[in-house]
Structure formats: C-alpha cells, structure tokens
Amino acid sequence: MITFPYLSEIIRKNDYRIIMVVVDGLGGIPSPNTGLSELESAKIPNVDQLAQSSDCGLSTPVLPGITPGSGPGHLSLFGYDPIQHIIGRGALEAFGAGVTIKQGEIAARGNFCTIDGTGLITDRRAGRISTTDCQRLCTLLSSITIPQISIQVVPGEGHRFTIVFRGKDLSPDISSNDPQAVGTHPLTLVGFNKSSNSMIQIVNRFLDEAKELLCKEQHANMVLLRGFSSIPDIPSMATAYQLNPAAIAAYPMYRGLAQLIGMNVLPTGKTFQQEIQTLKDNYLDYDFFFLHYKDADTAGEDGDFKSKVKALEEFDRLIPELNALQPTVLAITGDHSTPSVMKGHSWHPVPFLIHSKYAIKGVTPTFSEKSCKSGSIGIIPAQHLMLSILAHADKLTKFGA
Amino acid sequence: MITFPYLSEIIRKNDYRIIMVVVDGLGGIPSPNTGLSELESAKIPNVDQLAQSSDCGLSTPVLPGITPGSGPGHLSLFGYDPIQHIIGRGALEAFGAGVTIKQGEIAARGNFCTIDGTGLITDRRAGRISTTDCQRLCTLLSSITIPQISIQVVPGEGHRFTIVFRGKDLSPDISSNDPQAVGTHPLTLVGFNKSSNSMIQIVNRFLDEAKELLCKEQHANMVLLRGFSSIPDIPSMATAYQLNPAAIAAYPMYRGLAQLIGMNVLPTGKTFQQEIQTLKDNYLDYDFFFLHYKDADTAGEDGDFKSKVKALEEFDRLIPELNALQPTVLAITGDHSTPSVMKGHSWHPVPFLIHSKYAIKGVTPTFSEKSCKSGSIGIIPAQHLMLSILAHADKLTKFGA
Numbered sequence: 035m036i037t038f039p040y041l042s043e044i045i046r047k048n049d050y051r052i053i054m055v056v057v058d059g060l061g062g063i064p065s066p067n068t069g070l071s072e073l074e075s076a077k078i079p080n081v082d083q084l085a086q087s088s089d090c091g092l093s094t095p096v097l098p099g100i101t102p103g104s105g106p107g108h109l110s111l112f113g114y115d116p117i118q119h120i121i122g123r124g125a126l127e128a129f130g131a132g133v134t135i136k137q138g139e140i141a142a143r144g145n146f147c148t149i150d151g152t153g154l155i156t157d158r159r160a161g162r163i164s165t166t167d168c169q170r171l172c173t174l175l176s177s178i179t180i181p182q183i184s185i186q187v188v189p190g191e192g193h194r195f196t197i198v199f200r201g202k203d204l205s206p207d208i209s210s211n212d213p214q215a216v217g218t219h220p221l222t223l224v225g226f227n228k229s230s231n232s233m234i235q236i237v238n239r240f241l242d243e244a245k246e247l248l249c250k251e252q253h254a255n256m257v258l259l260r261g262f263s264s265i266p267d268i269p270s271m272a273t274a275y276q277l278n279p280a281a282i283a284a285y286p287m288y289r290g291l292a293q294l295i296g297m298n299v300l301p302t303g304k305t306f307q308q309e310i311q312t313l314k315d316n317y318l319d320y321d322f323f324f325l326h327y328k329d330a331d332t333a334g335e336d337g338d339f340k341s342k343v344k345a346l347e348e349f350d351r352l353i354p355e356l357n358a359l360q361p362t363v364l365a366i367t368g369d370h371s372t373p374s375v376m377k378g379h380s381w382h383p384v385p386f387l388i389h390s391k392y393a394i395k396g397v398t399p400t401f402s403e404k405s406c407k408s409g410s411i412g413i414i415p416a417q418h419l420m421l422s423i424l425a426h427a428d429k430l431t432k433f434g435a
Numbered sequence: 436m437i438t439f440p441y442l443s444e445i446i447r448k449n450d451y452r453i454i455m456v457v458v459d460g461l462g463g464i465p466s467p468n469t470g471l472s473e474l475e476s477a478k479i480p481n482v483d484q485l486a487q488s489s490d491c492g493l494s495t496p497v498l499p500g501i502t503p504g505s506g507p508g509h510l511s512l513f514g515y516d517p518i519q520h521i522i523g524r525g526a527l528e529a530f531g532a533g534v535t536i537k538q539g540e541i542a543a544r545g546n547f548c549t550i551d552g553t554g555l556i557t558d559r560r561a562g563r564i565s566t567t568d569c570q571r572l573c574t575l576l577s578s579i580t581i582p583q584i585s586i587q588v589v590p591g592e593g594h595r596f597t598i599v600f601r602g603k604d605l606s607p608d609i610s611s612n613d614p615q616a617v618g619t620h621p622l623t624l625v626g627f628n629k630s631s632n633s634m635i636q637i638v639n640r641f642l643d644e645a646k647e648l649l650c651k652e653q654h655a656n657m658v659l660l661r662g663f664s665s666i667p668d669i670p671s672m673a674t675a676y677q678l679n680p681a682a683i684a685a686y687p688m689y690r691g692l693a694q695l696i697g698m699n700v701l702p703t704g705k706t707f708q709q710e711i712q713t714l715k716d717n718y719l720d721y722d723f724f725f726l727h728y729k730d731a732d733t734a735g736e737d738g739d740f741k742s743k744v745k746a747l748e749e750f751d752r753l754i755p756e757l758n759a760l761q762p763t764v765l766a767i768t769g770d771h772s773t774p775s776v777m778k779g780h781s782w783h784p785v786p787f788l789i790h791s792k793y794a795i796k797g798v799t800p801t802f803s804e805k806s807c808k809s810g811s812i813g814i815i816p817a818q819h820l821m822l823s824i825l826a827h828a829d830k831l832t833k834f835g836a
Contacts, residue, residue: 063793063794063795064795064796064797066792069796069797071795092813096439096834097438097439097819097822098812098815098819098820098822098823099819099821099822099823099824099825099826099827099831100439100445100822100826100831100834101445101826101831101832101833101834102833102834102835103833103834103835103836104835104836105835105836106834106835107835116834116835117439117440117441120441120835121835121836122836123836126836127836261836373793376793378833379833380793380826381822381823381826381831382793382795383812403795403811404795404797404798404811407798407809407811407813408809412813413812413813413814
C-alpha cells in the first residue's frame with residue numbers, strides 16, 4: 035500500500051496531533067482575463083501567513099497529465115499508491131449515497147432508462163424523471179426477492195440509483211448491461227471469469243423482475259447497471275501509521291472513503307464551520323484529523339471563477355480557529371486541481387503547505403500554484419506527502435543504521 | 436509499455452492536433468568563457484515568447500546521470516519506459532542506414548578489420564579504409580549465398596557496415612566475434628540459448644566465406660560483427676494513444692524509430708524548412724506530428740559552441756510557421772542534452788515547453804535550462820511528458836471515479 039516498504043519499522047507513536055485539511059479542487063490555472071489563478075485572486079491573508087512559516091510545494095496526484103477522480107485523489111493524499119488501489123464506480127457511488135458496503139458485497143451504479151416495445155433503448159436517462167419518482171421506483175425494486183440474496187436499492191438524484199447485492203457467491207467481475215447508446219438493446223451480461231457465473235444469474239434475475247415490475251411506467255421502464263464493484267482490499271491507515279485517525283466531512287462520499295481506509299468517521303453538520311466545531315469537540319480523542327472542504331471544487335466544476343475565489347476566502351476566514359488548536363502539524367492541500375476555466379478536475383499539481391516547528395520558513399510569501407512551485411519542498415508525488423506530514427509530527431524515526 | 440497502466444481506459448480520441456518538435460541534443464551546459472549555455476547565448480525571441488505562455492520544465496531522459504543514446508532518448512519522449520524497451524545496436528544501425536527490418540530478421544553492426552597471417556587482429560578498423568572501398572567490399576560480401584537465407588550488406592562511413600540476415604531459424608541471441616582489442620583472434624561465436632544454434636552456423640558460414648573473399652585485400656581482410664538484434668516488440672503508439680501520428684524527420688534513424696512505434700513516416704527533404712513544408716502539406720491528415728531538428732546535436736557533438744548557438748537561432752526563425760498552424764498543443768523539447776563543451780550526449784535534464792490554453796502562463800521568461808527548471812512543471816521523467824501533452828490536448832479523461 036504505502037509507498038515506503040519499511041514504514042512499519044520507522045513509525046513512532048506519540049501524542050502529537052495532525053490536522054490535514056483537504057480543500058477539494060484547490061488548484062487552478064490563470065483566468066484569461068487577469069492572468070491570475072483563483073488562489074492568486076483570492077484574499078487569503080491567514081493562509082498566506084501560514085505559508086510563510088511552512089514547508090510548501092506542489093503534489094502530483096497520480097502522474098503528470100493524469101486527471102484524478104475523487105477516489106485516486108484522496109487515496110494519494112493518505113499515502114496510498116492510486117494506481118495500485120482502485121475503488122470501483124459502484125462502491126464509490128454507494129459511499130456517496132451513504133451506504134456502507136462490506137467485503138463480499140457488490141455495489142453498482144444504476145440508471146432508470148426507457149425502452150420501446152421491441153426492447154430498444156430510447157432514452158438512457160428515462161426522460162430525467164424526478165427524484166421523487168426515482169424514490170418511488172427504488173422502493174418498488176426493493177421488493178424483488180432472490181433466494182439467499184439481499185438487495186438494497188438506494189435512490190439518487192433524478193434517474194440515478196445505487197444497488198447493493200449481499201449474500202453468497204457474489205462477484206464484481208461481470209460486465210455492464212449499459213450499451214452507453216440509444217437505439218440498441220441492453221447488453222447481455224458477461225462474466226470475466228468462472229467465479230462470476232452465479233453473479234450473472236443473480237443480476238439477470240434482478241433485471242428480469244425489474245423489467246416486469248416497471249413495464250407500466252411511461253419513462254422509467256427498464257434499468258441499466260454498471261460499475262459492479264466490491265470494496266477494494268485496502269490496508270488500514272490507522273494500522274499502517276499507528277494513528278487513531280478521525281474523518282470530518284460533510285459529504286457522504288468522503289466519509290465512505292475515510293471509513294474504507296480505517297478512519298473513525300465523526301458525525302458532523304453540512305458546513306465547514308460545523309466541521310470545525312466537530313474538530314474542536316473531538317480534539318482530544320484522536321491524533322490525526324482529515325477535514326474536508328468541498329466548496330472550492332463545486333465552484334470550479336461550475337466554471338464559476340468568482341465563486342471559487344469566494345469559497346477560498348471563506349475557507350481562509352476559518353483558519354484562525356484551526357491555528358487556535360495549536361496542532362503539531364497543520365497541513366493544507368487538495369485532492370486535485372479544479373480550474374474554473376476548465377469546469378472540471380484537472381491534472382495540474384496541487385499546492386500544499388505543512389506547518390510545523392520543523393518547517394524551512396520564509397520561502398513562500400503567498401499560497402498559490404506558482405509560489406508553492408518554488409517552495410521548500412517543490413513538486414512531489416501526492417502519495418509521498420503523508421510521509422512528510424508524519425515526519426513533521428515526529429512520528430517517523432531514522433531509516434537504517 | 437506506456438507508463439500509465441490504465442491509459443486505454445482514459446484515452447479520448449478527438450480532432451485536436453499536437454505538434455511535438457524534438458530538437459536533437461537541445462540542452463547544454465555553460466561555456467567556461469561566458470557562463471552561459473548555448474540556449475542562454477542564442478537569440479531565440481520566438482521560442483522565448485512561446486515559453487512565456489507555456490507550461491515549462493526539464494525532462495530526465497532515463498535516470499539522473501544516465502546519458503541516453505538516440506533510441507532511449509526518443510522512446511522516452513513518446514512515453515515508453517526506456518529501460519524496459521531496448522533497441523539493439525544492430526537494429527538501430529539498420530534504421531540509421533535506412534534499411535527496414537521486420538520481425539524475425541536480424542541486424543548487426545559490422546567493421547572491416549585487418550588480420551595477420553596467423554589470424555591475429557592487427558587493426559580493428561582496417562586502416563580506416565575509404566567509404567568508396569567500403570562500398571566495393573560490401574558489394575563483394577553481398578555475393579555470399581547461404582541456403583534459405585538472404586543477406587543484405589549495407590555500407591556505412593569508412594570501415595563500418597550494417598548486415599541484415601533474413602530467413603528461417605534466425606536468432607539475435609548470439610555473442611560477437613569482436614574482441615574489442617588487437618593482438619588477439621576474432622572470438623568464437625557463442626549462443627545464449629538452444630534456439631541460437633542455427634544462427635551460429637549461419638553466421639560462421641558467412642564469416643568463413645567473407646574471410647575467403649577478402650583474403651587478398653591489404654587492409655580489410657576480415658570482418659567483425661556485433662550487436663546482433665531483432666526489432667524489439669514495442670506496442671504501437673498509434674494504438675496506445677488512439678492517435679494517427681506522423682513522423683517528419685530528415686535522418687533515416689529517426690524515421691526508422693518512428694516507424695517501429697507505429698508512426699506514419701512522411702517523405703520529406705533534408706532541411707528543417709522542408710520538414711515544415713511537409714508538415715503544412717499534411718497538416719489535415721494527422722493529429723500528432725513528430726518533427727525532428729538535427730542541427731543542434733550535430734554542432735554539439737562537434738564541440739562547436741557557436742555553431743550550436745547558430746543552429747538554435749535558425750530553429751527559432753521557423754517557429755512562426757509552426758505557430759501559424761495554430762495546433763492545440765505545440766511542444767518543444769529534446770531527446771537529450773548535447774553540451775558543446777562535452778562534445779557528445781549527456782545526462783543533463785532537457786528543457787521543454789508545452790503551449791496550450793491550459794498552461795500556467797507567465798512563469799518562464801526565457802527558454803533555457805535554468806528558467807525551465809523553475810517552470811510550472813519542474814523536473815519530470817521524460818516518459819511522463821507525453822501524458823502531459825495528451826492532457827493539454829484534451830485527449831485524457833478522468834482516472835477513477
């Protein structure tokens with residue numbers, strides 16, 4: 035898992051506390067109008083001041099040029115090789131829906147769709163039915179019974195849902211029935227190996243019964259399933275780092291991810307202010323805190339430069355509350371860049387700062403893509419960042435005699 | 436092959452065009468007289484201007500300290516692991532001689548040499564015979580017939596030639612007969628495995644007949660063969676990247692290399708101006724262009740600092756013609772450094788720029804070794820450069836959910 039094979043030999047448990055704040059979609063690129071990025075445009079005096087007394091740099095989430103999803107982006111930050119550890123679409127959707135899945139259980143992403151009288155798909159999104167309709171239909175699908183198998187159908191937004199299969203002889207190694215196109219029949223499921231035969235039968239039975247149950251619906255008269263996945267076998271970061279880690283995140287997907295790698299997921303509210311309150315309330319009980327700040331990514335995905343600037347400024351205003359806790363290490367970074375001008379995640383390296391008494395201070399005057407590039411650490415793979423953070427908290431001893 | 440194992444899942448085909456210009460031997464080190472490198476001494480306003488609005492950095496061809504030949508240098512640039520994919524000396528010589536070799540065919544590098552009456556080598560280069568003599572003797576060797584085997588002997592400069600064996604039961608897994616020393620007999624060929632027995636017999640028969648044919652020559656009365664190699668089994672970059680790539684290179688070796696990895700090699704002239712004309716003439720038919728500029732390397736190899744500066748300035752003058760095509764991505768880099776003061780290839784990281792609308796602009800004022808070191812990308816392995824270039828052309832989608 036973790037990049038350094040001799041980690042267990044050099045880990046040192048102590049009481050020092052680490053706060054790692056992940057500003058989702060932190061990095062950006064310059065606006066064509068001003069030549070300044072979101073971070074360069076935002077007034078973030080508190081973060082800038084932190085940067086001045088921190089080790090700063092840029093982290094590459096996966097490889098140069100590779101744009102990470104949320105899964106690889108976060109796994110890297112926690113020290114996992116994002117190429118070795120892949121979280122399937124279904125499992126990630128389940129996390130996002132707040133559904134806990136365990137080893138041996140299989141999750142998939144579902145779409146309601148429309149088929150015509152001959153079975154051809156005419157709309158892969160069932161006319162984008164309402165979320166209320168989706169909820170009603172998911173309850174309907176939940177009534178399907180397959181011997182020795184328990185099925186959970188969790189409604190999402192509009193035509194989307196998550197399905198979880200629980201029971202014996204399940205396998206994620208089957209193909210999707212979603213042709214990703216209209217004017218064609220749903221695809222026949224294919225198993226990738228012998229052990230997936232039983233899974234094929236289970237899913238086919240579900241699809242047959244779903245089709246029958248939905249046949250009188252005007253739009254949502256069939257379902258498409260894709261991304262069958264189990265939770266990956268990822269070692270616990272609590273064990274690997276000898277930490278007692280807590281995750282504080284408003285969004286279910288990040289809570290699910292944190293749980294998967296052995297963090298204690300703390301109940302919290304929907305705002306970052308509430309997350310910080312949760313941090314304060316639990317500060318004495320854990321030695322590592324992962325705090326997730328979502329708003330920067332949301333604004334970036336919307337292509338709303340001003341809104342991302344504002345999100346960064348709002349984040350900045352709460353920094354004094356983190357400082358007041360006087361953690362041994364306060365690290366601020368992001369899981370990936372989300373440049374507003376690209377309206378989505380990107381591959382650009384992500385700024386980070388590591389504030390501790392061991393930092394080489396006075397190198398980075400402001401917290402931005404360009405100034406962090408020239409920071410005391412420079413550009414490193416994101417999966418190495420956690421080692422630096424542990425080191426700054428005196429949690430790593432000497433390697434080799 | 437390519438560094439990122441999930442490439443096929445994230446490649447997106449589109450019509451955007453990439454021009455990658457490889458300035459052979461681009462990088463240099465400072466002249467002891469001025470303290471400035473060739474790039475720092477050259478007046479290259481067009482390239483400097485490009486750098487200002489590009490993502491810049493340095494690429495390490497193989498590993499720090501490792502000086503690449505042309506093969507590894509170029510393979511890295513196209514995204515191949517240069518340690519995993521080795522092109523044998525014989526195959527590279529064949530490419531250099533403009534000879535096409537196919538799977539199953541074996542090429543080797545040959546030297547004419549001088550032996551005395553007892554068979555001891557007295558001169559490994561046959562008194563550096565003239566190229567005209569070499570041509571005459573190669574014609575002579577071409578008359579050698581071995582049942583079911585076709586032999587092609589291609590003259591090079593002076594005492595050098597390339598030999599290609601075509602037919603059944605060939606193998607590259609045999610040793611050289613070149614002891615790399617005088618005062619000793621040519622070595623006995625050794626097979627590295629059972630399947631090379633037949634190859635040993637074929638080459639021994641060739642050597643026996645060559646010795647007989649050449650016995651009346653004053654200097655070139657024997658041959659030494661080394662670097663037996665087949666073309667490596669390298670996956671096609673056209674397939675891996677879903678590109679329709681074209682190579683425009685005046686020198687045969689680079690055309691051969693490009694062909695080996697699945698590029699369409701376009702007929703062109705002997706000058707860079709002619710290469711650019713070829714680019715213009717074919718611009719609508721391909722989505723990736725590899726343009727090779729040789730003169731910087733040639734001057735560097737000659738140890739001619741001024742001439743390398745001049746070559747870079749001549750290159751700069753043609754940049755507006757590339758800009759005028761308005762490619763989605765214009766990348767300029769080199770396959771390795773060739774510092775004039777070292778009179779040869781070196782290990783020094785090589786400057787690069789990636790010009791696109793997604794670049795973090797305004798970081799790099801000029802295009803040089805030092806300024807690119809402080810560029811927005813920093814120092815990366817050369818084999819990752821291609822991923823960045825594809826990303827800038829919107830040809831990579833998100834990795835992981």
